[in-house]
Amino acid sequence: MASIHRSGSRPQLDLSKAAIEGNFEEKDPTILLPNQSDDLSHLALDIGGSLIKLVYFSRHEGQSIDDKRKKTLKERLGISNGTRRSYPILGGRLHFVKFETTKINECLDFIYSKQLHRGGMDSRLWNAEAPANENAVIKATGGGAFKFTDLFKERLGVSLDKEDEMNCLVAGANFLLKAIRHEAFTHIEGQKEFVQIDHNDLFPYLLVNIGSGVSMIKVDGDGKFQRVSGTNVGGGTYWGLGRLLTKCKSFDELLELSQRGDNRTIDMLVGDIYGGMDYSKIGLSASTIASSFGKAISDTKELEDYSPEDISLSLLRMISYNIGQIAYLNALRFGLKRIFFGGFFIRGHAYTMDTISFAVHFWSKGDAQAMFLRHEGFLGALGAFMSYEKHGLDDLMVHQLVERFPMGAPYTGGKIHGPPLGDLNEKISWMEKFVLKGTEITAPVPMAPPPGTTGLGGFEVPSSKGGTLRSDASALNVGVLHLVPTLEVFPLLADPKTYEPNTIDLADHNELEYWFTVLSGHLPDLVDKAVASEGGTDDAKRRGDAFARAFSAHLARLIEDPAAYGKLGLANLLELREECLREFQFHDAYRSIKQRENEASLAVLADLFAELDSMSEETRLLTLIEGVLAANIFDWGSRACVDLYHKGTIIEIYRMSRNKMQRPWRVDDFDLFKDRMLGSGDKKPQPHKRALLFVDNSGADVVLGMLPLARELLRRGTEVVLVANSLPALNDVTAMELPDIVAEAAKHCDILRRAAEAGSLLVDAMINRSDSSKENSSSVPLMVVENGCGSPCIDLRQVSSELAAAAKDADLLVITNINLRQMERMHVTVTRAFDDDVQIILEGMGRALHTNYNARFKCDALKLAMVKNQRLAEKLIKGSIYDCVCRYEPAS
């Protein structure tokens, strides 16, 4: 699909020519700026009685992978634009921000400062001096859309286009439930569990939106709903009464108070009435609240004599419980089993959710289930956003949305969370200060964190934590939704429904803590690397410090509530780190390390090719497989490896490792693979048409392991597609870097050169080659595609359209360690490699070895892995270090 290409060399589009420019290269308008009204489909508002919720859209920064190469690739792979949609949708991000309604001026300032009412700063087509478009329209819902119409007109010069509130709530909820994987969850006794929503079995459900008041809506389908009930005892009641009773300054402060409260001092319990006994005959335990605030009667205590904490908790229980009960009764009325609770009252507050869940469970005797939504507060705003006609999001699929958790959505109760910034313009999130594209990045100097907050590298638990009474004071539970319309499910996945890349569920708290220890221990080192990769400037140091804080804050949040950002797997955790790095403009912390490793490996490649070419076909094939396995021994950054590179003995180590591979391997399908490749007896098998090689590490792994294998396949007449990460992550080689590596390797090898030319990989590297030489080459092509992913782990439910297209003709997959691990249910652990350098080595093998071949592909698949961890080897496969797995699975 179309995506935005904004390479630095291309001039910025100008508004009037937007459509033409967009058509220039791709026969398809890739940038949706044909007119002003489309521009405005960037912001939608939900102005409630207490809070204003904003959803706004910003376009992705252009990822300028060589346009020409892409274009050729697209032609080769037969990707035609615009086949699936009548108009393209933009890749970008959905942001979620909230303000208190009483502070509507801050909200207006925020909108103004980001120029959201004119299409956002991202467009950069907007001219600050240009007169405001008098016809500009913003979609808005909630009562405030009526109340503040004039104010918006006056301050921003825009009209509010009012959307029906219930309509928006339902549209927002339906969108979230369908489009986001881990949106809904249950919350019982402090345990959060995500609910897999079957899109075909979503309706009917009861949507309970708890704002100032409460609306209960029976939803039967898209746009099919009925408001069946509601109650005036809602979030406004909690806050309003709470303010009067406790003098709290904000909703969050009140919620925070409740965490330390004990409602027994103020509620009349069954035990109080029954002298400590249960009223078991009707199923009431002594601790059941008989009468909320009932003790405030008989005591002689005055308001001042009660602790605000107790009052807040009592109030919270009363209101949550009441809402749960009324919701259940309404669900019962219509035979609805599922009740989704949304609205800003909940705000991820554990106790609130527990109380509501308890009420629903208690009254339904377990028949009905209370579920919550992570984007609970933004249903209406999202719905209003959806009501723009041309956003094209209606048919968005789950796999096209990637949720990221930078320090976005920084507003809670009008305050910015994150490191304090002094007098910076408070209307713009402090994070964005880094991203501002001025002449230079103006990274603010972080001040010393106030006591009790997370410092660098540590993850002190926020002092507010108390038992199950966790609150989400940090407001970090809502991430920015990245819309990548070009993502698809990997078409060769035999059973996408059962596929789960996130096999390391960090629900096991030991595992979780272990990882947190490792990651935070590794943090200073990573910061050093990152800062060095940016030249070690003062600016880089400041950003490095800020990154450390941001990432530590995330870790602290996660150790408190592992499911805060959705189901947490190791892959998510690692991706989060990469995202954080990118957010602070560290685009490739491992750049120099990767370069060094690549150079060292490329230096010895010619020798390796010569050695391989001297072998018989059968020996060569075995050697190649051994080579892929052996190359895995080289792990990035470890001191031992670095020494090896420096001493120029890489080929020796490689050969030594290769020689360790005593067959039979722990899993050994080599003969089966060999038969498929070389045939048995006289039968000469047909070569594979196209092979996809999933590459991971830079250096020896790709150069000495995968490239020789690719070369062999090419030699046999099989097209080869190298699949690599779209964005840098750890020392993984990226799709951007591969053409250069291939070009360098091609200098030593004619096979690679011709194939690379055929695959247009050398257009940049060998720009002077004439077209005639292309025609002379009869080689099958060697191509490079990006996998659409920027994390150490690939999720095959979300791959680039390029990869999906390339996969259509593929009949062989070669997958190694890291990618393999993610495809299969494998255990991951950490080891300290070779010496005391703190390193993380992701191990591809684990207990899942017994079951890991459940993930089947529609084509032949060769899975190669080496166990590099002694403990794991012994424990999990009863083998030893360097045990190898070579699994070959013919197409089923």
Added chain:
Amino acid sequence: MDVRDAGFHGKLDADQSESQISHLALDIGGTLIKLVYFSRNKDRPIDENKNSKNSVIEGRLHFAKFETSKINDCLEFILSNKLHLGGFRHHKDPASDKILIKATGGGAYRFADLIKEKLGVSIEKEEEMECLVAGANFLLKAVHQEAYTYMDGRKEFVHIDHNDLYPYLLVNIGSGVSMIKVDGDGKFERISGTSVGGGTFWGLGRLLTKCKSFDELLELSHQGNNRVIDMLVGDIYGGLDYSKIGLSSTTIASSFGKAISDNRELEEYKPEDIARSLLRMISNNIGQIAYLNALRFGLKRIFFGGFFIRSHAFTMDTISVAVNFWSKGEAKAMFLHHEGFLGALGAFMSYEKHSRDDSTSPQLGQRYPVCTPLVGDKICYPLNGDLNDNDSLECSVYVA
């Protein structure tokens, strides 16, 4: 209780027949203690004209109440009126001096020792829900013009057909709220309830207004204007209705919702307005939950009892409006004159259970339906335990 079945068994005990006061029963709730006791009419002889085996004692049922926190006042009252002698002796051990008094409510458990110590009588605990139901059934069948509807300030008595009484929903609003589906005498099920009840009104009200009593608070609410504090649909929609979903601009969108956005502190709100908001919030909530439960079981009639209501016009109005609104006129809220004494009456009725074994227990029946004398539009029961202000019900008791 069916009057016609109010059988007479055994013969009248001489001592007992001479007591002026007999049969005290208590309902000791979280907030209030309710007393029901019977006194004989001195000026009328025992009527034995119809059936030589039946003795009918004409007399009065008295109703009194105290705050639970002032239980000592209550015990003093009982002692000074010798009400505690109107219990019964244990049927298994008639010879013993031990007098048992029927009591229900949580306090029957909590204060058993105190009562034993102060009055020298033991408490025979009766199950709370059973008592509520027995009390309600008795009132609905035996007392003419017991039930009424209240809408827009208009009170209308409801004629209850004894043969078409069941099933109904009984909502007893005490400190908390119990909702009981009643299918017949002794046939019932507690199907729901809520902790947001009379105790909440009074408790929150005390904290917010410094009122000294429930009645003072209720009185305040009469003069208040909830719009000052509640967030109305009109406040959110800039004065407009949200007519699409049937909400008028005066509908409360969020109780106490305005207390958020204002910069006003507690002291700057009038206690009257607070009381009004609170009352509407709680009454409306109870009405809604009651309706939803009635709907669940297809019950058309909902009777509201319990001391929260105390015939307060605005309370009843709000509850009625809530039931009417949510049921779209299908269900009706009805109120009981003796709303606060259901449990105590039920406990009183339970003396009957012992009649077969213990000849000292009378059967209570109402011979001539009598209008309750003190029911007006404005009954404000002071909580000072003053007997004069309490209700009484003229009735006859068939005694054994």
